[in-house]
Amino acid sequence: MIDVYDDVLEEHNAILIDDEIKKIAWKYDYPSEPSKPNKHWHVLCGHNKEECDAASYDWAHSLFDMFVNKFDFKSKYDVVDYERIYCNAHTHGIEPHLHIDDGDFTMIYYPRMDWKKEWGGGTLVDETLVPYAGNRLVVFTASLPHKAMPVSRECYQLRTCVVFKCNQVKEFRKETIDFYKNAIEQGNYKIRFE
Structure with missing residues (x-):
């Protein structure tokens, strides 16, 4: 499944996000596949809102929230949260390789207007x-x-993107809840608080 959404932000907001990404102090050290020598520019924004805010990437969390709500990702993909948000950048001469991601869905936002x-x-x-x-x-x-x-080679700019690694909402099955409820009631399972 591949879905493409165009003009996802109003132009003035898209320009603001692009400007924020241009301020990033990039690190050239990230291998998308540890067993391969290929590396690219990368920065981790955070695993949750608090981490994004603390690292001054509050715009990244806000961007995710806007996408989820505007396009109703809860109904479409069963996605309401992310595992992590990061930014990648490539320049001419970096030859990426095929790989798969962890998680259920990958979302990539292209900011360069x-x-x-x-x-x-x-x-x-x-x-x-x-x-x-x-x-x-x-x-x-x-x-x-x-x-x-x-x-x-005609491009002297960074190819930047914001990547959201997402997992589907996992709901407890009634059978699982009933199993633990019965085990506790029968004294076969004790809950300890440490």
């Missing part, structure tokens, strides 16, 4: 090319093989 089509840099998801376009959100099943596409 000034990105030119001839610069490349889209994302290949399960043999489907999704071109990079500013203010575009791509949502796909995390188990699909994917990779960032190379950036053209």
Whole structure:
């Protein structure tokens, strides 16, 4: 499953997000696949709202909330929260490789409003090319093989994106709740508080 949403933010908000990302102090050290030598620019925004806020990436959490509410991701994907948010960047000469992600869904937001089509840099998801376009959100099943596409040598800019790793809401089954309830009532299971 691959879904593409265009013009997801009002233009002035998209420009604000792009400006925030341009302020990032990038680190070139991240391998998307530990067994491969390929590395790219990366920064972790946080695993929750508190971490995003503490690291001055409050805009990242707000962006996720806006997407979830605007596009009703609870109904469509059963997603209401994220495992982590991070930003990636690629330059010409970085050759990404196919990989799969942990979790249930990956969401990628392309912030560069000034990105030119001839610069490349889209994302290949399960043999489907999704071109990079500013203010575009791509949502796909995390188990699909994917990779960032190379950036053209004509591009002297960073290919930036915001990535949200998401898990579906897991609800307890009634049978599981009844099992523990009966075990506690029969004295076969004790709850300890330490």
